[in-house]
Amino acid sequence: MTNPEILNALAGAVIDMDEEAARTAATAAIETGMPAYEAITEGLVKGMQVVGDKYEQQEYFIPEVLLCSDAMIAGLEILQPHLPVDHNAGAEKVVIGVVQGDTHDIGKNLVKIMLEAAGYEVHDLGRNVPLASFVDKAEEVGASIIAMATLMTTTMEGMRTVVEELKSRGMRERTTVMIGGGPISQAFADEIGADLYAADANVAVRKLKNRQVA
Amino acid sequence: MTPKERVLGCLQGTKIDRLPSAPLVLNHCSRVAGVPVSRFNSDAEVMGKAQVAAWKRYGYDIPLMFTTTASVAEAMGTRLFFPEDDAPWVEQPVAEDPANLAKVKVADPWKDGRLPVYLNAAKHVVAEIGEQVFVGCIFAAPFTTASHLRGTEAFIRETYKNPGLVNELLDLSKASALALIDAMADIGVVPVIVDPVASSSLIGPRQFEKFAMPRINDIVARAHARGMPICLHICGISRPIIELMADTGADILSIDRIDMAEVKSLVGHRACLLGNVQPAETMLKGTPASVTAEVKAIIESAGDSPRGLIVSTGCETPFNAPPENIEAVMTATRLYGQR
Numbered sequence: 286m287t288n289p290e291i292l293n294a295l296a297g298a299v300i301d302m303d304e305e306a307a308r309t310a311a312t313a314a315i316e317t318g319m320p321a322y323e324a325i326t327e328g329l330v331k332g333m334q335v336v337g338d339k340y341e342q343q344e345y346f347i348p349e350v351l352l353c354s355d356a357m358i359a360g361l362e363i364l365q366p367h368l369p370v371d372h373n374a375g376a377e378k379v380v381i382g383v384v385q386g387d388t389h390d391i392g393k394n395l396v397k398i399m400l401e402a403a404g405y406e407v408h409d410l411g412r413n414v415p416l417a418s419f420v421d422k423a424e425e426v427g428a429s430i431i432a433m434a435t436l437m438t439t440t441m442e443g444m445r446t447v448v449e450e451l452k453s454r455g456m457r458e459r460t461t462v463m464i465g466g467g468p469i470s471q472a473f474a475d476e477i478g479a480d481l482y483a484a485d486a487n488v489a490v491r492k493l494k495n496r497q498v499a
Numbered sequence: 500m501t502p503k504e505r506v507l508g509c510l511q512g513t514k515i516d517r518l519p520s521a522p523l524v525l526n527h528c529s530r531v532a533g534v535p536v537s538r539f540n541s542d543a544e545v546m547g548k549a550q551v552a553a554w555k556r557y558g559y560d561i562p563l564m565f566t567t568t569a570s571v572a573e574a575m576g577t578r579l580f581f582p583e584d585d586a587p588w589v590e591q592p593v594a595e596d597p598a599n600l601a602k603v604k605v606a607d608p609w610k611d612g613r614l615p616v617y618l619n620a621a622k623h624v625v626a627e628i629g630e631q632v633f634v635g636c637i638f639a640a641p642f643t644t645a646s647h648l649r650g651t652e653a654f655i656r657e658t659y660k661n662p663g664l665v666n667e668l669l670d671l672s673k674a675s676a677l678a679l680i681d682a683m684a685d686i687g688v689v690p691v692i693v694d695p696v697a698s699s700s701l702i703g704p705r706q707f708e709k710f711a712m713p714r715i716n717d718i719v720a721r722a723h724a725r726g727m728p729i730c731l732h733i734c735g736i737s738r739p740i741i742e743l744m745a746d747t748g749a750d751i752l753s754i755d756r757i758d759m760a761e762v763k764s765l766v767g768h769r770a771c772l773l774g775n776v777q778p779a780e781t782m783l784k785g786t787p788a789s790v791t792a793e794v795k796a797i798i799e800s801a802g803d804s805p806r807g808l809i810v811s812t813g814c815e816t817p818f819n820a821p822p823e824n825i826e827a828v829m830t831a832t833r834l835y836g837q838r
Contacts, residue, residue, distance in 0.1 A: 302659070343739055346703035348655045388588050391652050391701065438779045438817035439585050467700075467735065468779030468817075476784075 286313050295328025295360055300335050302352035307360035314364065321367035326404075329360045333402040337487035347391060350486075354398045373406060378428035379493075380419055382410030384447075386440035392466060393434040395486040403490045405430075416443050420450045423460060430493065431460055436467040444469075445477040461496060463489060502560035502632040509807040510728060510750060510771055518802060518836030520810040521561035521773065522782075522828045525637070526586055526818040528553040535584040536818065540566040543616045547623030554628060557825050560809070561689075562628070564621045565637040566613065568693055571675050572639070572647030574612030576602055586818075592650045597664060603648055606675035608682040621688050633689050635730065638679055640694035640718065641672035642711035648672065651696060658706045665710060673714045677721050684725035691730040691753070692718055700735030707740050712747060719748045730773065734814040745769040755813035760800035767804035775813040776828060783817040787827035794831035802836060810836060 286294065291314050298306035307329070314324035336353040339345040345353070381397055383390045390412040400407050408426055410418055419431050431451070433444050444464050451457040463481040464474055474482035481496065483489035500508070500516050508515035529539035532549035539546055546564075554562045567586045573579050576593030594600050608614045617636070624634050639647070645668035646654040657665050676692070683690050696702075697711035715731065722729035731744055732753035738761075744752050745766040754762050754774035762772055776782060776793050785793075794810055801808045810832045816825060 343699065343703070343736075346699060346706070347701045348658055348706060349703070351652070351656050352659055386582070386585065391655075394652065438783050439819065441779070468783075470780055472780065473784070 286310075286317070288317065288319055291317065291319060291324070292328040292331070295324060296332030296335065298360065299329055299332030299353050299357045300339075302349065302356055304356045304359040307356040308363055311360040311363035315367055321364040322369070322372055324364050325361065325368075329357045329364075330402050330404075333357050333399070337399055337402075337490065341485060341487040347395060350395055350398065354402075357402065373404070376404055376406040377430060378406045378408065378426055379430040379432055380408045380410065380422045380426070380428045381432040382414035382419060382434075383412035384433050384435045384440050384443040385413055385415050386443065387435045387437045388412045389436040389466075390434075392436070392486070393432075396432060396434070396465070396483070396489045399486040399490045400432075400493075403494065405493075416446045417450060419447050420454060420456065423451075424454070424456065429459060429461060430463060432463045432465075432489070434464070434466040435469070438468045441466075441468055441473065444479065448478050461493070463493065465489060501630075503630075506560055506633055506809070509809060512807065515838050517838055518798065518808055518810055518832055519560035520829055520832035520836070521559050521563070521635075522557075522776070522810075522812045522825055523563060523565075523778075523815045524553055524557065524559065524825060525563060525565040525815045527816055527820065527825070530818060530822075531556050536586060537581050537583050540587065541581070541613065541616060543619035543623065546616060546620035547627075550620065550624045551627045554624075554632070556822075557829060559829060561633055561635050562624060563635040563637055563691065564617055564624065564688070565815070566617060568639045568643055568695060569647045570613060570617065570638060571606060571644040571672065571679070574606035574608070574614045575604055575644070575648060575671065575675055577647050589647050592648055594649050594668065595653075597649075600664070600667065603668070603671050605671055606678060608675075608679050614679070618682055618686065621683075622686050625687055629687065634687075635691045636679075636683050636688045637691040637693055637732070638676070640692040640697065640711065640731075641669045641676055641714040642697040643694050644672035644675065645669045646696040651701075655696070655702055655706075658702065658710055662710075669710060669714055673717060676714070676718050680718060680721045680725065680727075684722075684727055689727055689730070690718075690722055691732055692749075693732040693734070693753075695734050697740075698733045698735035698737050699739045704739045704743065708743055712743055715747045715749075723748070732773075732814075741765055751809065753811065758800065759797050759804075759808075763801040763804040767801065767806060769806065771807040771809060772801055772804050773809040773811045775811065778812050778814045778817055778820075782812055782820045782824050785824060787823050787830075790824045790827035791831040791834075794828055795835045798832070798835045 731749035
């Protein structure tokens with residue numbers, strides 16, 4: 286296979302939810318001496334971007350995105366050992382989680398998948414996350430972004446508490462707060478002083494990429 | 500007209516005085532009774548009295564019995580966690596390890612989990628106010644129940660990776676649902692099946708048609724065989740499957756996030772529509788004025804829908820929503836819903 290064919294095969298395997306094809310194409314990339322970084326960013330990640338667009342356009346839904354992500358991971362497992370150790374040193378760090386009192390985490394997992402594909406270093410706190418933990422973790426790892434999700438009206442107020450906690454620790458200015466989930470809206474983001482509201486996982490990545498970094 | 504006459508007239512297309520109004524006031528009944536949610540959802544007497552008290556307080560046209568979408572899965576073996584004052588959530592799906600599939604049992608509605616709480620509470624409500632109103636009973640359709648038996652993410656992934664397991668869990672869930680339909684027919688309440696996990700917020704129309712819909716069809720058919728109308732509620736995104744929802748034959752379609760004028764043009768000739776004041780934006784965060792404006796817009800969009808409109812909320816009214824916002828749904832329907 287030529288290099289463009291390999292890159293197409295990597296992207297296509299992700300789009301087609303085909304783990305085996307992703308492994309085959311990744312192996313071909315290594316064998317032809319293609320830099321692993323190129324195979325990932327120009328192959329697998331390009332495929333995942335198409336998947337994100339298909340999701341946003343309601344051509345793909347959550348099961349399809351999860352299986353595309355499995356294919357991407359299958360390719361990554363072969364390519365990652367060939368990456369230089371410092372390949373992701375400059376990546377922006379994101380702390381993500383589902384706020385306390387809520388255990389619905391599929392939406393959050395989807396955002397995590399798309400953020401990782403977009404090159405962010407994601408620290409996932411899981412679900413039912415104590416509110417202070419978001420700020421603790423951001424401080425600990427030096428994250429510039431906190432992403433919070435909830436599907437419940439009873440737990441959405443917790444997001445406000447996190448914004449307040451960032452202020453009281455003097456971290457608000459340097460932290461971008463992004464929120465999402467069923468009951469969340471731009472109006473609620475404005476009300477609690479969150480920086481970004483994302484309606485779905487693809488929008489989340491786009492809004493983070495497009496934001497003005499101070 | 501009594502609420503019962505009004506709802507019946509709406510469904511049968513005969514003359515009614517005004518559109519029926521039935522906001523999804525569910526766990527909020529615990530606020531009216533002044534008890535924590537965990538008391539409301541664990542004691543049939545408390546639940547029944549709270550339901551009657553809330554109906555007397557607000558005067559809506561259909562009281563609706565409900566605790567959580569996981570109640571059927573709970574009765575089949577899934578363990579829930581019960582916060583003191585919030586709705587329970589799934590703690591441990593019974594078949595999280597597929598090796599435990601044999602532990603999944605078809606629910607006996609009068610014995611298992613908290614289904615008896617719910618049915619006995621419904622009996623109380625029917626005995627107290629059933630002369631004047633139809634009482635609705637909400638429970639999860641098989642796709643949602645099965646997702647709570649297995650764990651939602653694994654389950655929707657397995658619609659591709661392990662359809663055999665998915666179908667097995669769906670058939671067990673369907674058997675439980677059919678038993679519930681029979682129990683509800685016996686006590687004279689109207690079933691409302693909810694399938695949020697089958698919404699397009701999670702799965703696409705293809706998976707819906709292949710896995711969720713055949714079971715919904717069977718449940719609708721059983722309700723009709725028992726002489727009852729049935730309501731299908733799918734909250735979240737449902738525009739891609741709205742026509743399939745109508746194909747199930749459900750008498751009432753409960754709509755969350757679609758413009759009601761569009762719903763009317765797509766399926767208004769096939770089912771009565773119910774919806775769709777925004778639960779968080781409007782019922783929780785809004786004011787009586789914003790509730791009123793939204794009810795007015797809904798009635799303008801679909802008040803003349805061929806098979807009728809029941810003014811409601813898109814999903815459960817958040818239980819801490821201000822009571823005046825619930826009152827505003829009723830007042831606005833009386834004002835703008837005259838026929």
